[in-house]
Amino acid sequence: MTQKPRGRQFFANPGPTNIPDSVLRALDRPSIDFQDPEFVAVYDEAFAGVKRVLRTAQSLFMYNASGHGAWEASLTNLFSPGEKILVLETGFFSDDWAAMGRGFGLEVEVLAADRRRGVDIAALRAVLAADTGHAIAGVCVVHNETATGLMIPLPEVRAAIDACAHPALFLVDTISSLGSLEFRMDDWGVDCVVGGSQKGLMLPTGMSFTGVSEKGMQAHRVAGLKRYYFDWTLMEKRAQKSFIGTLPVNMFYGLRESVRLLEEEGLDNVVSRHHRLAEATRRAVKVWSGNNGPQLFCVSPDRYSDSVTAILMPEGYDAEAVRRCCRWKFNVSLGGGLGALGGKVFRIGHLGDLNEPMLLGALAAVEMALRIEGIPHGRGGVDAAMDYLAE
Ligand code: PLP
Numbered sequence: 001m002t003q004k005p006r007g008r009q010f011f012a013n014p015g016p017t018n019i020p021d022s023v024l025r026a027l028d029r030p031s032i033d034f035q036d037p038e039f040v041a042v043y044d045e046a047f048a049g050v051k052r053v054l055r056t057a058q059s060l061f062m063y064n065a066s067g068h069g070a071w072e073a074s075l076t077n078l079f080s081p082g083e084k085i086l087v088l089e090t091g092f093f094s095d096d097w098a099a100m101g102r103g104f105g106l107e108v109e110v111l112a113a114d115r116r117r118g119v120d121i122a123a124l125r126a127v128l129a130a131d132t133g134h135a136i137a138g139v140c141v142v143h144n145e146t147a148t149g150l151m152i153p154l155p156e157v158r159a160a161i162d163a164c165a166h167p168a169l170f171l172v173d174t175i176s177s178l179g180s181l182e183f184r185m186d187d188w189g190v191d192c193v194v195g196g197s198q199k200g201l202m203l204p205t206g207m208s209f210t211g212v213s214e215k216g217m218q219a220h221r222v223a224g225l226k227r228y229y230f231d232w233t234l235m236e237k238r239a240q241k242s243f244i245g246t247l248p249v250n251m252f253y254g255l256r257e258s259v260r261l262l263e264e265e266g267l268d269n270v271v272s273r274h275h276r277l278a279e280a281t282r283r284a285v286k287v288w289s290g291n292n293g294p295q296l297f298c299v300s301p302d303r304y305s306d307s308v309t310a311i312l313m314p315e316g317y318d319a320e321a322v323r324r325c326c327r328w329k330f331n332v333s334l335g336g337g338l339g340a341l342g343g344k345v346f347r348i349g350h351l352g353d354l355n356e357p358m359l360l361g362a363l364a365a366v367e368m369a370l371r372i373e374g375i376p377h378g379r380g381g382v383d384a385a386m387d388y389l390a391e
Contacts, residue, residue: 005328011349012350014335014348015196018352022257022261025257026257027251029253031250034247045259047062049260056186058216061210067195070208073210074192075101079104080224081224085109088140091145091148093142093147124157140171141154143183146347147341148298149298150303154190157170171190174195175194175195176308191213192212201259203258274306277354277355280363280386282309285311287383291376296310297345308349310345319346323336325373326362334348348362363382
C-alpha cells in the first residue's frame with residue numbers, strides 16, 4: 001500500500017506505549033536550569049512519586065538510558081567479577097540480561113524453563129537448597145516477559161529463597177510490569193528493581209531507574225565490577241543524589257504528570273484495568289484459536305501477563321503478514337515476535353494509557369487481518385471481548 005492510512009494510529013505495541021495528552025503537554029515546555037529551585041521541586045516530586053509506584057521507602061537511582069542501562073546498573077553495582085547469578089529463564093529478555101551478566105564476567109547459571117509455562121518454583125527451591133555454600137549471589141527474574149506474555153509470581157520466588165534461608169540478592173526486571181501489574185518492592189523483599197519510562201509509566205523511551213534495598217546497598221559497598229556513569233556511590237555524592245550528568249528536565253515534568261495520572265486513577269485500579277483489558281484480549285484469542293487458528297503463546301493461566309499477549313501463529317502462517325496488514329490497512333501497530341519467535345508470534349500490548357474502545361479497535365483490526373490474509377481462525381473473537389467487557 002502506498003498511501004499512508006488516515007486517522008489516529010491505534011498503538012497496540014508492548015512498549016513504547018501511548019503517551020497521554022497531558023503527559024505530552026507536560027513535556028512540551030522550555031528548558032530550565034536543572035538547579036533552578038522551580039525544577040528541583042519538580043524533580044523531588046517526580047522522584048518521590050516513582051518510589052510510591054515502586055512501593056518502596058528505600059533507595060532509588062535514575063539514568064539517562066533505556067532499560068538496558070538500568071540492567072547494567074543492577075549488575076555492576078551489586079556484584080564482583082566471577083560471582084555467580086541465577087537467571088530464571090523466561091524468554092528473550094531473560095536471555096539478554098543473562099548475556100549481559102556474562103559480558104561483565106559473572107558466572108551465569110540459567111534455571112531452564114518451558115517458555116510457554118515459565119520456571120517451576122519447586123525446581124528453583126531445589127537449586128537454592130543444593131547451593132549450601134551460597135555461591136549464588138543473586139537471583140534475577142524478569143517479572144513480565146514482554147516477548148512471550150508470561151508473568152512470574154514474585155512472592156513465590158521470594159518464598160522459595162526464604163524457604164532455603166538463602167542469602168542471595170533478589171533482582172527483578174519490572175520494565176513491562178511497573179504501572180500495569182501489581183508490584184510491591186518492599187513487601188516482596190526485592191533487593192534491586194529495574195524499571196523504564198516507556199511502558200506503564202507512559203513516557204517516551206530514555207529514562208530508567210533502579211530501586212535498591214538496604215541489603216542491596218550493603219552488597220554494593222563491596223561489589224567490585226567496574227562502573228562509572230551508573231555508580232550508585234558516585235550518585236549519592238551528587239547534588240541530586242540519584243542522577244549523574246545533565247538531568248533530562250522535560251522528562252521529569254512528564255514523569256511528575258504520569259505519576260499524577262496513575263495515582264489519580266489509584267494504583268489498584270490501574271492494575272484491575274490492565275487485568276480487564278488483558279482478559280478481554282485473551283477471550284478474543286481463545287475464539288480465534290478455533291479452526292486451528294492462532295493461539296495464546298502462554299499456556300499457564302495463572303501466569304498470563306496482564307500487560308502483553310503473545311499470539312502464536314498456526315504452522316505455516318507468517319505473523320508478519322498480520323502485522324503488515326494491521327499497520328498498512330488499518331493503522332494499527334502491533335508488536336512482532338522477538339528472536340527465535342520472529343514470524344511465529346505477534347504481540348498485542350495492552351498496557352499504559354489504554355481503554356476499552358482502543359483495545360477493541362486493535363482486536364477488530366487483527367480479526368480483519370486474519371480474514372484478509374486467509375489465516376484459519378474462529379470468527380467472533382471481538383464479540384467475545386465485548387461480551388466480557390460489557391459484563
Ligand atoms: N526487559 C524487559 C522485560 C523489556 O521488555 C525490555 C524492552 O522492551 C528490556 C528489558 C530492555 O529495555 P530497553 O529496550 O528499554 O533497553
